Amino acid sequence: MLILTCPCCGQTGEETEFHAGGEAHLKRYGPGSSDIEFEGYMFMRENPKGVHFERWRHVYGCGKWFHAARCTMTLEVFGTYPAQTLSPPQELRDKISEKRPGWSWRDFA
Amino acid sequence: MSKAVSALGGVTWTDGIATVHEAPLQGMITVRGDLTSKGVIKAATGATGMQMPAQGTANCNGTKGLCWMSPDELLVLCAYGDVAQVLDGMRAALGDQHGLAVDVSDARALFRVAGKGALEVMAKLAPVDFRPSAFGHGMFRRSRLAQVPAAFWMQEDDAFHVVCFRSQAQYVFDLLKAAGQKGSEVSIF
Ligand SMILES: [Zn+2]
Numbered sequence: 527m528l529i530l531t532c533p534c535c536g537q538t539g540e541e542t543e544f545h546a547g548g549e550a551h552l553k554r555y556g557p558g559s560s561d562i563e564f565e566g567y568m569f570m571r572e573n574p575k576g577v578h579f580e581r582w583r584h585v586y587g588c589g590k591w592f593h594a595a596r597c598t599m600t601l602e603v604f605g606t607y608p609a610q611t612l613s614p615p616q617e618l619r620d621k622i623s624e625k626r627p628g629w630s631w632r633d634f635a
Numbered sequence: 636m637s638k639a640v641s642a643l644g645g646v647t648w649t650d651g652i653a654t655v656h657e658a659p660l661q662g663m664i665t666v667r668g669d670l671t672s673k674g675v676i677k678a679a680t681g682a683t684g685m686q687m688p689a690q691g692t693a694n695c696n697g698t699k700g701l702c703w704m705s706p707d708e709l710l711v712l713c714a715y716g717d718v719a720q721v722l723d724g725m726r727a728a729l730g731d732q733h734g735l736a737v738d739v740s741d742a743r744a745l746f747r748v749a750g751k752g753a754l755e756v757m758a759k760l761a762p763v764d765f766r767p768s769a770f771g772h773g774m775f776r777r778s779r780l781a782q783v784p785a786a787f788w789m790q791e792d793d794a795f796h797v798v799c800f801r802s803q804a805q806y807v808f809d810l811l812k813a814a815g816q817k818g819s820e821v822s823i824f
Contacts, residue, residue, distance in 0.1 A: 535691065537777075539762055539763065542762055542779070543762050543778050586778050586784050587777045588704065588706065588777065589705060590705065
């Protein structure tokens with residue numbers, strides 16, 4: 527079970543109070559993009575054993591979207607951060623590096 | 636005009652480890668806006684005489700209160716009969732500042748769960764840390780009760796106010812009764 531702390535309202539709850547929103551930091555390719563770009567946006571996802579970044583929504587709470595970093599193997603939650611960003615904050619990346627030295631996820635490390 | 640009634644007609648249940656009582660009609664106004672803006676603060680505090688609640692808290696007294704719902708949402712409590720007048724005052728206070736105040740009284744139901752077992756009843760139904768060190772007076776929490784959304788706070792010791800959608804009032808009442816069955820104490824607190 528995941529214990530998540532919503533960065534918008536500060537409440538800590540377990541995962542059934544939230545709703546998973548899929549992989550984080552996807553760049554949308556819409557009309558006018560190439561088939562390859564659209565395919566990547568539509569279908570290509572990370573499937574890591576270990577560090578992963580996801581979008582979550584505090585569906586039974588404040589209703590806001592946010593980001594979470596967690597380990598898919600141990601379910602450890604490294605941290606949560608606001609939705610209004612294109613990449614995980616450096617502070618969180620450093621924290622993950624302490625716990626999972628040498629981790630990488632897409633272009634982040 | 637037809638007579639307004641609460642969802643379950645003020646039903647009371649006393650046959651368990653806590654008592655469950657559906658409160659009479661309660662005025663509830665949802666405010667959306669920037670909770671730090673002057674207009675919103677003036678509208679909310681002026682309507683109730685309460686101070687603005689900090690994140691995750693509620694300032695309530697009797698049927699009046701201000702509850703922090705989210706970074707851009709506030710729940711204003713007032714007497715049911717005063718809603719129209721309070722709304723007028725709030726809209727005047729908001730003026731042309733960005734914000735929204737709407738009467739949601741009839742969209743909601745309000746329960747009071749009281750007694751020694753109240754904490755246990757709530758803890759069985761919501762995925763919330765109810766240890767006294769984590770949840771107490773003045774705090775306001777939105778979460779779920781089993782399968783439906785609910786918000787709750789403690790206005791007095793051993794007593795919770797629980798707000799849910801009116802259409803789910805019977806479900807919530809039944810839940811509270813089931814969780815409050817005699818002999819079902821877990822005695823965890
Ligand atoms: Zn939240």
